Amino acid sequence: MERRTFLIGTASFGIGASLAGILPAAAQDAKPEKPDLLIGVGGKPLLYYLPLTIAERKGFFKEEGLNVTINDFAGGSKSLEGLIGGSLDVVSGAYEHTIRMQNKGQDIVAICNLGRFPGIVIAVRKDLAGEIKSMSDMKGRKIGVTAPGSSTALMFQYAMLKNGLKTDDASLIGVGGGAGAVAAVKSGQIDGLSHLDPVIAQLQYDGDITVLVDTRTEAGTRALFGGPNPAATVYIKREFAQANPITTQRTVNAFMKALKWISTASPDDVAGVVPEEYLLGNRDLYMQAFKNSKEMYSPDGMVTVEGYNSMMGVLKTLDPELANADVPFDKTFDPIFAKAAKI
16 A cells, blocks of 8 residues: 555544555554553354354464453343443454444444355244244244344344234344354244344254345345345444554555465365364364355455445344434444555
8 A cells, every 4th residue: 555545544533643654554563552452242153153252263363463362142232231331452343333333423434344144044943934924023032132122133123024014023132143043942932133244054953944135145235125235244433443543544454465375265175173162062063154254344444435325224124223323334433444455
């Protein structure tokens, strides 16, 4: 990247003067201002957050001079609370949170897109497939989601509205992000679920569910949302980037390395890197889950205007607070670090 471009980009973060005399190469090679970094996530074993696990397990954070501690919460809303409260530096979480926070006057901005599609699947127990044939049959049902207020809950509610139901026509029950979700289906505690791989892949493998909506692919995402729908991102407080531009760049470098690695990795490669417990006791199944979800990962770390418009449409539909919101795209995503990433 040319020096002029770098300075324009850093000026957009209000950094300008402090880095005005540093060439991009020198900035990339400089020591991070805050090498000890706290990253929050809600449901780390989910394939939705695979780039975070890959960056950790492949040593990409360490290559960038960062000592990362990852705090895994029950849901993405808890990670957001940690960032707002100051107990976290960075969050790997849903893009929608940047829009919600900007509307509330909190300057939270995404700096790298990890997932261009949600990767969320809505399914029902196979023994109920004769009764629940589409989303319009969900009234009165108990549906498992990772956590109330999570992206899995949001997408389910949007799908109900699209099919003539109200958001409270079904009961949403938090079942977590792993084995608990599988058990909730198998025991009959829930009628269906809005969830992600590898949970969905496990239930499909065992023949326990019938899929109604699948946003692991571009076709499925466009069928529901009418366009791409940005999912997992890396987001921060803008003031953190202003105070720690090199740390922020190094963080994005690590995530971009993970995305590049994922783009060429085989299912066997991925299964060999993630922690053993992520495999849920079935390596072949996890490999299939990755194969099912591989299309959703971002090739370039960018959130597009089309993706932003799609997400805004969902939020305006679901959230009365956002119905008349005017949150500019550039307040929610800044591309300068992803564009400058050294991978």
